Amino acid sequence: MKVIIEGVSKEIVMLIPMLIGVAYMTLGERKVLGGMQRRRGPNKVWIEGVGQPIADGIKLMIKEGVKPMRAEGVMYKAGPVVTWMLSMLGWSVVPIGEGEVIVDIEVGIIVWMSIGSLGVYGVIIGGWGSSSQYSIMGGLRSGAQMVSYELGMGVMMICIIIIGGSGNISRIVEVQEGVWNISIMMPVVVMYMGVILAETSRTPFDLPEAEAELVAGYNVEYGGMGFGMYFLAEYGNIILMSVVSSVIMMGGWNSKYMRGELVVGIKSTIIVYVYIWIRGSWCRYRYDQLMRIGWKGVIVYVGGYVIVMGSIMWSIGGVSI
Amino acid sequence: MSDFGRGPTSGLTGPPKPPPHAAIQDGPPPGGYPPIDVRRNLPKVGPSGSTLLIGVGLITIYGFWGLSRSAQRRRRLNQEKYQIRLAITPYLQAEEDRHTVKQNRRRLRQEKELMKDVPEYQPGESVYKTRKYTPYVKPLIPGVGPQGLP
Numbered sequence: 001m002k003v004i005i006e007g008v009s010k011e012i013v014m015l016i017p018m019l020i021g022v023a024y025m026t027l028g029e030r031k032v033l034g035g036m037q038r039r040r041g042p043n044k045v046w047i048e049g050v051g052q053p054i055a056d057g058i059k060l061m062i063k064e065g066v067k068p069m070r071a072e073g074v075m076y077k078a079g080p081v082v083t084w085m086l087s088m089l090g091w092s093v094v095p096i097g098e099g100e101v102i103v104d105i106e107v108g109i110i111v112w113m114s115i116g117s118l119g120v121y122g123v124i125i126g127g128w129g130s131s132s133q134y135s136i137m138g139g140l141r142s143g144a145q146m147v148s149y150e151l152g153m154g155v156m157m158i159c160i161i162i163i164g165g166s167g168n169i170s171r172i173v174e175v176q177e178g179v180w181n182i183s184i185m186m187p188v189v190v191m192y193m194g195v196i197l198a199e200t201s202r203t204p205f206d207l208p209e210a211e212a213e214l215v216a217g218y219n220v221e222y223g224g225m226g227f228g229m230y231f232l233a234e235y236g237n238i239i240l241m242s243v244v245s246s247v248i249m250m251g252g253w254n255s256k257y258m259r260g261e262l263v264v265g266i267k268s269t270i271i272v273y274v275y276i277w278i279r280g281s282w283c284r285y286r287y288d289q290l291m292r293i294g295w296k297g298v299i300v301y302v303g304g305y306v307i308v309m310g311s312i313m314w315s316i317g318g319v320s321i
Numbered sequence: 322m323s324d325f326g327r328g329p330t331s332g333l334t335g336p337p338k339p340p341p342h343a344a345i346q347d348g349p350p351p352g353g354y355p356p357i358d359v360r361r362n363l364p365k366v367g368p369s370g371s372t373l374l375i376g377v378g379l380i381t382i383y384g385f386w387g388l389s390r391s392a393q394r395r396r397r398l399n400q401e402k403y404q405i406r407l408a409i410t411p412y413l414q415a416e417e418d419r420h421t422v423k424q425n426r427r428r429l430r431q432e433k434e435l436m437k438d439v440p441e442y443q444p445g446e447s448v449y450k451t452r453k454y455t456p457y458v459k460p461l462i463p464g465v466g467p468q469g470l471p
Contacts, residue, residue, distance in 0.1 A: 178391035183384030316389040
């Protein structure tokens, strides 16, 4: 009983701030994009639009859920739930401070990647369950994109595991006490940024959201809270990806001057800002360009870098124990 | 009046008339046109490619250098931990031996007490027929085999 209460309370302590973070990330994104386009962004609800995310949430919640007549009932309902659950589940192995993790396991990074890979199912189920040609094609498109960039991500994680000498994320942070992994990964860091953008379906790889030219994507038949769950999952994934990147690449909570959690928060916020900045600056890739970048660019170059980096790590004797 | 100003009655002199048999044609100027500049005039933004390459190389070298330093430090710390363990091994072994002797005495006493009704029983005698003696030694240093010290 004690274990269950402890686990549930840990989850709640982790997830509620995360959900608030998701809500306010949408506001922050609209404000930053507004600033980049010389307008003010949301500014009517409460003080300078601070209440906007709450208003949006309430609007989505009280909206009637309209199910298309031909949609597969269970699948149609399961799609958003699966996506959202997997997005939340990813937090279970990700530490946000020294020892502040729900489960600290030796294969943490692999478990996190597998949960991320399962996220494809939510998209495919939602796209197929809607029984619409546009949504099923969108689902296939997004699924192919996610699967392609999983591979690049996996090769990056091999680099990280070789550097850290372990799959335990806390251990990887411990090893970064001297230098951050980002300096070792510098030759592939631009590709890393591209991969995490594509994994979370963000600009310039946001084909699932290309409404004008591709009729949006897998979520075209969803409205109300179904859409809301997809939305939450997407932004939750962005925040999760930023936290993981700050932990495995940017030194995590190693700091002499501040509390570890605060350091992780600041670094993650910087990465989230870069996400929004890229969205404000770049246009979308075409689908064939996206596939070419994934298969002929990222995997090949990062695979080559694994060999180079592995040889150098072998010559310096690795980071033992 | 569409041809106002063009006719002979306007009183103005038009352009000088060409000789009747010369071709009237738009040709290139003498010596030909200047070459067209087809180069794209993009503004140069940021550092050049070679600067970026060198910078990335330097940062990577710094990263590996720092990592090797921290790995060496970690290795020294591990070695120290191992040597400390090695240094206190005799004391740990002595305590273990003392404990074993006490345990054996207690076992013998209990065996005598238990088997006092059986006259032919020799307390303390091994139940095995083998003559080989293998003391039980706990692995005092993890990772150095089950026999403890080599």
